[in-house]
Amino acid sequence: MGLQGEWVQYGDHQQYSGYLVLPEGPAPLAKPAVLVIQEIWGVDPHIQDLTRRFAQAGFIAFAPDLFYQAGGKAPQLQEQRVEDAKRFLDTLPPAAWRDTQAREAALGALPEAQGRAIGETLELILAAGANAAAYVSVLEASAGFLREYESGSRRRPVAAVGFCLGGMLSAQLATRDAELRGAVVFYGNLPQAEQVAQLNCPVLGFFGELDTRITDQVPAFAEAMKQGGKAFDYRIYEGAPHAFANDTRASYRAEPAQDAFARTLTFMREHLTTLE
Structure with a gap:
């Protein structure tokens, strides 16, 4: 039958929407969850495909639509x-x-x-980055939804991965959500040094050498994480631009994209376990 994705409404007033994919095999609801955070393009076919790929790897995967507000999206979006x-x-x-x-x-x-x-x-x-605080609030609700979605009396472990805008939001969520098991950043702005103390989980980052607006932030962040006793591992891919993992764009670079995805799966398997 294959993986089946569906759009679901959630939140106290069903005010949010997201794309949910369950893994195949026995007891899919016993699996841990990955929160997949969109680029500036929204939960487009690329993000939906990534969500299915995480489900294929054995995780419940969920991509909240950050542009959805109280019943729909603005016409422009x-x-x-x-x-x-x-x-x-x-x-x-x-x-x-x-x-x-x-x-x-x-x-x-x-x-x-x-x-x-x-x-x-x-x-x-x-200008989507200017709405970061509001988006992080949506992501907090999304992580809470995933922890409790048909999980009985147990809370499902959740980690986050984000791309571009979503990369920045993945790291910001880690400063707010004490239960988050891990945060993966694909070419997103990194937290400020003063936020490092608030980070609650290991962080993994992937960056393109040519994406200097983002990549130039890495050394200072890495040093701040080291000084703060926080776990941060990263790769900077030689010759890679911004959005090198988006296989629908001209920026796509197969070798770093495949390496980064494999490392992300290893990270998720290390930091996520089945329901406790």
């Missing part, structure tokens, strides 16, 4: 609008993505309605 924005950004060099002047000039060359629609979507997704 609907899947087709985001796909249109992706295609537009692919026509620009990556350095121009956050260059407002260059972006507006390129948008101005499009038909007026199309340019306006893409511009509205880009305004929201490129």
Whole structure:
């Protein structure tokens, strides 16, 4: 039959939505859980595929939709609008993505309605990091949901993995959730040195050498973690750009992506156990 993913509503008022995939085999609900945290594109086909891959590896896997609010998503964040924005950004060099002047000039060359629609979507997704505190609150609720989802009287162990925006949020969740078993960061901004004392679990990071905006943060964070007696392991992949693990983008690099995913599974198996 194969893996079956489903969208579920959760939260005290069913105000959140996420993509849930159970592992195959006997007693799937006895397995530990991995929280898969989206890029700026939302829970798109790539994130759904990653969620299924974690389920194939034997975990309950769940990707909360951070753009879903109280019954739905803003029109600007609907899947087709985001796909249109992706295609537009692919026509620009990556350095121009956050260059407002260059972006507006390129948008101005499009038909007026199309340019306006893409511009509205880009305004929201490129500023998603500013909503980090709200997103972490959603992730706390998501981790709580996973710990209790059809688990009887026991609490299911949960670890997090995030990509880009989600990488940053994975580490931030680790500063807030005392029960989190581990946090994996794929090319996301790292916590500030003053937050290290708040980290509650081991952290694993994967970074691209060419993604200097992110990767330049690694040495200081590693030193702060060492000084704080915290566990932080990481890899910086030579010649790899940002989003090297996204196999739907031009940035994809197969060798580091496959190595990082294998290391992530090893990390999850080390720090997650079956229901206690």
